[in-house]
Amino acid sequence: MSGVISLGVGEPDFVTPWHIREACIYSLEKGYTMYTSNYGLPQLREAIAQDIYKNYKVKYEPKNEVLVTVGVSEAMDLALRAVLDSGDEALIPEPCFVSYSPSTVLAGGVPVAIPTTLENEFRVTAAQIENAITPKTKVLILSYPNNPTGATITREELVEIAKVVEKHDLIVISDEIYDKLTYEGCHTCFSSLSGMRDRTILLNGFSKAYAMTGWRIGYAAGHHEIIAAMTKIHQYAMLCAPVMAQMAALEALTNGEEEMRRMVEHYDRRRRLVLKGFAEIGLDCFEPKGAFYAFPSIKKTGLTSAEFAERLLKEAKVAVVPGDVFGANGEGHIRCSYAASVENLSEAIERIGKFLKNIT
Secondary structure: OOOOEEOOOOOOOOOOOHHHHHHHHHHHHOOOOOOOOOOOOHHHHHHHHHHHHHHHOOOOOOOOOEEEEOHHHHHHHHHHHHHOOOOOEEEEEEOOOOOHHHHHHHOOOEEEEEEOOHHHOOOOOHHHHHHHOOOOEEEEEEOOOOOOOOOOOOHHHHHHHHHHHHHOOOEEEEEOOOOOOEOOOOOOOHHHOOOOHHHEEEEEEOOOOOOOHHHOOEEEEOOHHHHHHHHHHHHHHOOOOOHHHHHHHHHHHHHOHHHHHHHHHHHHHHHHHHHHHHHHHOOOOOOOOEOOEEOOEOHHHOOOHHHHHHHHHHHHOEEOEEHHHHOHHHOOEEEEEOOOOHHHHHHHHHHHHHHHHHHO
16 A cells, blocks of 8 residues: 555664674675574674673673574574473563464463553553462563553562562563663663572563664573573574674674664654654553553544554554554554654654544
């Protein structure tokens, strides 16, 4: 369909910074076209470990506690397959990224949704987690800043969750792909909390902060026994991540902070633009404090999320994602990515405003 403004895909509208692309080109010119270690390039693992320590003061041994993966999605799949036995339960706060529940099922586990609400700013609580635990519970998946809501969580709340995790001997898979896209307060790495380092499988990557979605480079960091188990699966499923993409990721970590911060500043300005625009057209929206998504409520229209999204596409040529695809309690919302140009965001808001007037 021509003329559509897409606020759908969670992908930066920035091209990967030139110096990162150049590092890839140069690696090809130098003949880097071979396999790497299953774990990934040693120098990249070293840089990842240094970056985690610089930001969160958590030490990981690059040799056997860091695994480079084909995106964070592969890291999540490997983590679940490595730690879940058939019938084990994984607690998943929702709304959440679409792959968590299916990946749990594919690993032989049972996904258990924990609904989060607008009233609590889409943050899961320690009490909710404890109430959901059964003798079969093994894993808790956390993802803050959150996709699709843009919610963040405080260190104090995570400390209370950590107490429950320790009490019930759980493993935490912490997807922190949006850690650098935190606009208010400071992000807390879950493995940095007391007693949580060896209970946590820390997942992160380069797609969002460095505009490297198509490069498919992520990583997992954790206790060496868990990382070894994940690597056994990885070596037969993927062997290794592409070497030229690993070289680009190394450049991103080594010299990419300035460009990364510039992009984050742009996202923050767009965040404020979208919130102001939604308020002006009468679309109720929770204030996202991380990632690059807004999750407005469309309940007052009387349409389901799917109906609203389909009609908005056909009648106003704006693409958004129905909220219920991120979990049942996402119904009544739509996800709008503001990783788009200011011009497209402004035009999209105007179109949505006209659409709302036509249906009410």
